[in-house]
Amino acid sequence: MRCRTPTSSSAVRRPSTPSGAPFATPSPASRASASSTTTSSSSAPGAASRRPRCPASPSTASPCGLPETSRSSPSASARRRSTEGRRRHTVLVAGGGMAGVEMAAAVADLGGSRVRVELVHSGAAILPELRETQPRLAARAEDELARLGVRVRLGVRLASVTEHAAHLSDGTHLPVSTVIATIGQRAVQVPGLDALRDPRGRLVTRSDLSVIEGVWAAGDSACVVHPTRGEPVPANALWAIKAGEHVGANLARTIRGRATRPFAYRGLGQAASFGLGRSISELYGIPFTGWVAWVLRLTFFLRFMPSRRKAAQVVGDFARRAAYSRRAHVSAPVDAPAAAVATARTA
Numbered sequence: 001m002r003c004r005t006p007t008s009s010s011a012v013r014r015p016s017t018p019s020g021a022p023f024a025t026p027s028p029a030s031r032a033s034a035s036s037t038t039t040s041s042s043s044a045p046g047a048a049s050r051r052p053r054c055p056a057s058p059s060t061a062s063p064c065g066l067p068e069t070s071r072s073s074p075s076a077s078a079r080r081r082s083t084e085g086r087r088r089h090t091v092l093v094a095g096g097g098m099a100g101v102e103m104a105a106a107v108a109d110l111g112g113s114r115v116r117v118e119l120v121h122s123g124a125a126i127l128p129e130l131r132e133t134q135p136r137l138a139a140r141a142e143d144e145l146a147r148l149g150v151r152v153r154l155g156v157r158l159a160s161v162t163e164h165a166a167h168l169s170d171g172t173h174l175p176v177s178t179v180i181a182t183i184g185q186r187a188v189q190v191p192g193l194d195a196l197r198d199p200r201g202r203l204v205t206r207s208d209l210s211v212i213e214g215v216w217a218a219g220d221s222a223c224v225v226h227p228t229r230g231e232p233v234p235a236n237a238l239w240a241i242k243a244g245e246h247v248g249a250n251l252a253r254t255i256r257g258r259a260t261r262p263f264a265y266r267g268l269g270q271a272a273s274f275g276l277g278r279s280i281s282e283l284y285g286i287p288f289t290g291w292v293a294w295v296l297r298l299t300f301f302l303r304f305m306p307s308r309r310k311a312a313q314v315v316g317d318f319a320r321r322a323a324y325s326r327r328a329h330v331s332a333p334v335d336a337p338a339a340a341v342a343t344a345r346t347a
């Protein structure tokens with residue numbers, strides 16, 4: 001039986017050989033790959049439990065291709081986990097956009113003193129998009145990262161990752177246990193529409209979100225121009241949802257022989273969290289910080305939950321976290337926050 005390798009954006013990437021051969025090296029092309037938050041964890045506790053589960057095989061090679069000799073016995077792996085549980089882990093987050101900043105903050109906040117977090121960003125300052133319109137909120141985010149003990153390295157890229165280290169473009173080699181890449185996304189391109197794309201591979205839409213007659217585009221693969229700002233809207237879930245709804249409505253109008261309408265949605269805002277009661281939010285251009293921002297962020301988040309049940313679960317999780325946050329600092333596996341973190345970024 002074949003073991004399916006995880007391909008989702010939160011998949012754990014493990015080295016192909018146990019000897020530390022480079023893996024998941026972000027080439028310029030893969031740096032902007034479609035689903036780009038990947039977690040590489042070579043020694044962090046919990047990593048083993050997130051490997052693809054394979055049925056036991058009587059043969060000497062496992063269905064995943066790992067030789068049986070490379071697997072630890074249950075007692076050995078329990079001993080290893082126990083040792084690792086006492087060690088301080090270094091987590092490197094690549095990418096200083098909204099996802100990377102929230103991820104770094106969440107890992108530092110939930111991991112507490114057991115985790116050291118390094119945030120590597122290629123630009124001159126983190127949160128470049130937010131900084132353009134809300135420089136005070138971006139500065140507040142920097143303060144929050146400093147409070148949480150996150151070390152921010154600017155003007156440097158993650159160049160490659162080996163089993164125990166991350167290698168940066170300035171020649172620095174950092175021993176790390178986990179690497180989380182939040183380094184952007186690229187449009188999935190369908191062959192055949194090449195002439196209709198912008199340089200980033202997105203289908204260029206007209207004001208009603210049609211591309212040419214019979215072709216419509218919305219979401220990450222579309223270049224949708226903001227109705228008032230005149231620049232492409234960000235690639236995030238809110239814009240994808242709103243543009244998708246608009247395409248549906250215009251398609252229905254076209255089928256009924258009516259005129260299409262231009263996409264007029266102007267956006268809502270954006271938010272990031274740095275722990276319970278500590279957030280930055282921008283709603284219709286107005287900046288908020290602290291508890292007000294935190295509640296606004298949660299409201300954004302709940303508003304776009306797929307069901308009320310899911311929303312209730314999220315509220316329950318937050319309530320539990322508030323009640324047991326100190327205990328969570330001690331008992332949470334070091335890479336659990338990276339897997340569990342959910343950002344509520346909207347625009």
Ligand SMILES: Cc1cc2nc3c(=O)[nH]c(=O)nc-3n(C[C@H](O)[C@H](O)[C@H](O)COP(=O)(O)OP(=O)(O)OC[C@H]3O[C@@H](n4cnc5c(N)ncnc54)[C@H](O)[C@@H]3O)c2cc1C
Binds near residue numbers: 035036218219235
């Ligand atoms: C790790 C991560 C975290 C994010 N966090 C946030 C966040 O907190 N807030 C936020 O607002 N946004 C966030 N985003 C961005 C958000 O997920 C996207 O903007 C949004 O999902 C775009 O929706 P979409 O429908 O355009 O594309 P997708 O949601 O990617 O859906 C495209 C679908 O098309 C399928 N597909 C691809 N090629 C083909 C093909 N040839 N034929 C048929 N199907 C195909 C794919 O499998 C996929 O299911 C995040 C993105 C990532 C990667």
